[in-house]
Amino acid sequence: MGWLHTWAGVVLGSVMFAMFWMGSLSVFDREIDRWMMPATRLAAAPADFSLDRSVLPIAQELAAASPQWGISLPTERTPVLRLNYVGADKQRARRDFDPTTGALIADQGTLGGTGFIYPFHYMLHIKWRQLGYWIVGVAAMAMLVLLVSGVIIHKKIFTDFFLFRPKKQLQRASLDLHNLTGVLGLPFHFVMVLSGLIIFMGIYFPTAPLATYADTPDAKKAFSGDAYGRYNRDKANQPGSLASLDGMVASAEQQWQGGRPFFVRVINPADANSVVEVRRSSASDIMVNLDQIYFDGTTGAVLSRFEAAPVMTVQRFISGLHLVQFKHWALRWIYFVLGLSGCVMIATGFIFWLEARRASHAKKGLKGVRIVEALTVGSVTGIIASTAMFFVANRLLPLDAQWLGYERPQLETGAFYLLWLASFAHAALRPRRAWREQTAAIAVLAVLAVLLDALTTHDHLSTVMRGQWAAVGMDGVLLLAAVIAAFAGRHMAQRKPVLRAVRSPSRNPELEHG
Amino acid sequence: MPAIQTQYLSRASASLAPVLGTVSRVLLAVVGAYFFTTASVMLAARGIADLGLMSRSDAVVLAAMLGFLLYLGLLLWAFAERRLGRVAIVLGGGSLLLHGAATLLQAPA
Amino acid sequence: MADPLLLIVAAGAAYLGFALFALSQSRHWQQVAPSHVAQPPQKKALRLLGSLALALSLSCACLRDGPAFGPVLWLLLLSVAAPLLVFTLSWRPHWLRRLAQRLATSDPRHSESIKRGPMQRG
Structure with missing residues (x-):
C-alpha cells in the first residue's frame, strides 16, 4: 500500500x-x-420583475429566427438576465441584460x-x-x-x-x-x-443502461429521458402566439409550493405547438433538483411535469453536496x-x-x-x-x-x-x-x-x-x-x-x- | 516514470521481471477492474430492475453509483493481493465472463 | 441576530470539543500545561466533556439551519475546527493554558498517566 x-x-x-x-x-x-x-456588478433585480415586460420584447427581437431560446433568471450571485438563443447566423449566442433597465450589457470578452x-x-x-x-x-x-x-x-x-x-x-x-x-x-x-x-456517472459508465434498456432502440437516450426528464412535441407548422410567461411561472411556483424558477425555455416560440419549460431553482436545498414543468405555450396549460425518482433524488443530493448551488x-x-x-x-x-x-x-x-x-x-x-x-x-x-x-x-x-x-x-x-x-x-x-x-x-x-x-x-x-x-x-x-x-x-x- | 525504471533496473541488475510484474499489475488493476466494474454495473442494473423494487432508471443509477465503490474496492484489492496470478484470473477472466453475460442480456428479446 | 450567534457558538463548541479531546492525550496536555503547572484530570472525563461540546455544536448547527443543512454545516465546521486547534497547539499552546488550569486536578492518583519524558518542544 x-x-x-x-x-x-x-x-x-x-x-x-x-x-x-x-x-x-x-x-x-x-x-x-x-x-x-465589471459591467455585471449590478444591484439585485427588482421584486416585481416581469418576464412578459422585460424578457419577451428582447427575445422576440434577438431570437426571432431561433428554434428555441432560454432565459436564466437573475439571482443574488448572478444579477443579470442571460438569454441563450440561436442567432441569424445559425450560431449559438448568449447575451446578458440588466434586469432593472433591460439594457444590453456589452460583451465582457471573458470566459470568467x-x-x-x-x-x-x-x-x-x-x-x-x-x-x-x-x-x-x-x-x-x-x-x-x-x-x-x-x-x-x-x-x-x-x-x-x-x-x-x-x-x-x-x-x-x-x-x-x-x-x-x-x-x-x-x-x-x-x-x-x-x-x-x-x-x-453517465460519462464514466456509459454502458450502464445497455442491459436494462435492451428493448429500446437507443438505450442511453431512453435512460437519460427517464432519469433526467425530457419532453417535446412536434411543431404544428401553424403560427401561434405565446400566453403570459409570468402566468406560467406563477403556476409553476404554486405547484412547487413556493419553489422558485431559475430557468425558462421557450421551444418553437412562434408555432401553435410551442412549449414553455420552467426549471426549479436549487438555491434553498442541498439537492440540485431536476424539477421541471412543461406548459403549452399558447394556452399556459400544463403538458408534463417531471421530478426525479427516489434513487435519482439521492444522486441529486450527492451531486448537490459537490456543486454547492445552495445559498449558504x-x-x-x-x-x-x-x-x-x-x-x-x-x-x-x-x-x-x-x-x-x-x-x-x-x-x-x-x-x-x-x-x-x-x-x-x-x-x-x-x-x-x-x-x-x-x-x-x-x-x-x-x-x-x-x-x-x-x-x-x-x-x-x-x-x-x-x-x-x-x-x-x-x-x-x-x-x-x-x-x-x-x-x-x-x-x-x-x-x-x-x-x-x-x-x-x-x-x-x-x-x-x-x-x-x-x-x-x-x-x-x-x-x-x-x-x-x-x-x-x-x-x-x-x-x-x-x-x-x-x-x-x-x-x-x-x-x-x- | 523513468525514476521507477531506473530504480528497479539498478536494484534488480537489469532484470525486467519486476518491471513487467508491476506494469501488468497496474494494467490489470486500472483496466481489468474497470471492465469488471462496467459489466457488474450493467448486470446489477438489470437484476435490480427485474426484481421490480424500483423503476428501470433508478436501478441503473443505483448500480452506477455503487459501481464507483466496487471499482475502488477492486483497485485496492488488486494492489494488496500478493499473488498476481489470482488478480489476473479474477479481473481478467471475471470481466470476460461478466461482459459475456451482459452482452447476452443486451440482445433484444 | 440569532443566526451569526448560533454559527459562532457552533464553531466555538467544535473547537472547544477538539481542545478537550487533545488535552486528554498526555502529549498535548504537556504542550499546554507542563505537569509542574497542573495535573491532568481523568482522560474519560475530558473525552466526555469533549463529546458534549461537539453535541452542543451539532445542536446549534441544526437549530440554525434545520435538519438538512445543519448536519452538513456541523461536519464541515468540525473539519475546520480540528486543524485550527492543531495550529493553536503547535504555535500558540499557551492560549489553551487557562482552559487546562480550569480542568486541572491536583489529585496525585491521576498524575501517573503522564509520561515524564523530556518536554515536548512546540
Whole structure:
C-alpha cells in the first residue's frame, strides 16, 4: 500500500492539484465572474420583475429566427438576465441584460470563473473525445485510492490526530501537515471526489443502461429521458402566439409550493405547438433538483411535469453536496477553505517525497528528485501564479482586444497557459530558486490584479457601499493570497532543505521508500 | 516514470521481471477492474430492475453509483493481493465472463 | 441576530470539543500545561466533556439551519475546527493554558498517566 500511495501520488499529483485548485476557486465561480465582468456588478433585480415586460420584447427581437431560446433568471450571485438563443447566423449566442433597465450589457470578452475555471476543474478544457473528463476521472479514482491507502499506511491516526511539528525539519513537518490535512479533511475530500465521479456517472459508465434498456432502440437516450426528464412535441407548422410567461411561472411556483424558477425555455416560440419549460431553482436545498414543468405555450396549460425518482433524488443530493448551488455563505466559505486544504495535502505529499529522497538521489546521481521537483513547482506555485495572471490579463486587455486573430477570451486563457508552461520551464532551469521566485510572482501578480481592478473599474470604494461583495471579496482574497505567498516565500528562503535532509535522516524508512 | 525504471533496473541488475510484474499489475488493476466494474454495473442494473423494487432508471443509477465503490474496492484489492496470478484470473477472466453475460442480456428479446 | 450567534457558538463548541479531546492525550496536555503547572484530570472525563461540546455544536448547527443543512454545516465546521486547534497547539499552546488550569486536578492518583519524558518542544 505504501508503494501504491507513493507512486499514484507522484504520477497523478499534478492533475489532482489542478483539479483541487480549480475546484476550490469554482466554489466562487460566479463571484469571480462579477470581478472579471465589471459591467455585471449590478444591484439585485427588482421584486416585481416581469418576464412578459422585460424578457419577451428582447427575445422576440434577438431570437426571432431561433428554434428555441432560454432565459436564466437573475439571482443574488448572478444579477443579470442571460438569454441563450440561436442567432441569424445559425450560431449559438448568449447575451446578458440588466434586469432593472433591460439594457444590453456589452460583451465582457471573458470566459470568467464559470466559463474557464469551473470547466477546467472537471474536464481540463480537453474536449477531444472527452479525454479531459477521463483524465480527471482517473485522477479522481486515484485520489480515492490514495485517501484509503493513506489511512492504511498511516497506522497511528488517533494517536497522531492533533500532531503537527512545524519547527522540525521540512521532511517531518511536511509529513505532519500531509497527515493532518489528509486525516482531518478526509470526510470532506472523500465525499467531494466520490460525488464528483457520481455527477458524471453517465460519462464514466456509459454502458450502464445497455442491459436494462435492451428493448429500446437507443438505450442511453431512453435512460437519460427517464432519469433526467425530457419532453417535446412536434411543431404544428401553424403560427401561434405565446400566453403570459409570468402566468406560467406563477403556476409553476404554486405547484412547487413556493419553489422558485431559475430557468425558462421557450421551444418553437412562434408555432401553435410551442412549449414553455420552467426549471426549479436549487438555491434553498442541498439537492440540485431536476424539477421541471412543461406548459403549452399558447394556452399556459400544463403538458408534463417531471421530478426525479427516489434513487435519482439521492444522486441529486450527492451531486448537490459537490456543486454547492445552495445559498449558504458560511458553508460556501468552508468549502473554499477545505478545498484549499486538499491543495495543501497534495503539495505537502510532493514535498515529503522530495525531501525524503533529495540526499540519496544526489548521492546516487539519480534525476528523479529534480524532475519531480520541477513538476511539483509548476503544478503548485505555477498554476496559482498563472491563475493570478489570468486575472491580471483580464484587467489589462481592453474590451475590444484582438491579436493574431485571437479573440479577447482566448488571449486571457493564452496568458494563463503561457505562464503555466513557463513556470515548468523555470522550475526545471532554476531548481533551487524556483519555489521562492514563483511565490514572489504570485504575490506580485495578485497585488497587481487588485490595483488594476481599482484603476480600470473606477468605482472601487463605492463597490463596498453598493454592497458589491463579490468584487470586494475577490480583491480581499487576492490580497490575502499575496500575503500568504510572500510569507511562504520568505519561509522557504530561510530553510535550507538540502543540508537539513542530509544531516538528519528520517526515522521512518518505511515511508521513505515505501 | 523513468525514476521507477531506473530504480528497479539498478536494484534488480537489469532484470525486467519486476518491471513487467508491476506494469501488468497496474494494467490489470486500472483496466481489468474497470471492465469488471462496467459489466457488474450493467448486470446489477438489470437484476435490480427485474426484481421490480424500483423503476428501470433508478436501478441503473443505483448500480452506477455503487459501481464507483466496487471499482475502488477492486483497485485496492488488486494492489494488496500478493499473488498476481489470482488478480489476473479474477479481473481478467471475471470481466470476460461478466461482459459475456451482459452482452447476452443486451440482445433484444 | 440569532443566526451569526448560533454559527459562532457552533464553531466555538467544535473547537472547544477538539481542545478537550487533545488535552486528554498526555502529549498535548504537556504542550499546554507542563505537569509542574497542573495535573491532568481523568482522560474519560475530558473525552466526555469533549463529546458534549461537539453535541452542543451539532445542536446549534441544526437549530440554525434545520435538519438538512445543519448536519452538513456541523461536519464541515468540525473539519475546520480540528486543524485550527492543531495550529493553536503547535504555535500558540499557551492560549489553551487557562482552559487546562480550569480542568486541572491536583489529585496525585491521576498524575501517573503522564509520561515524564523530556518536554515536548512546540
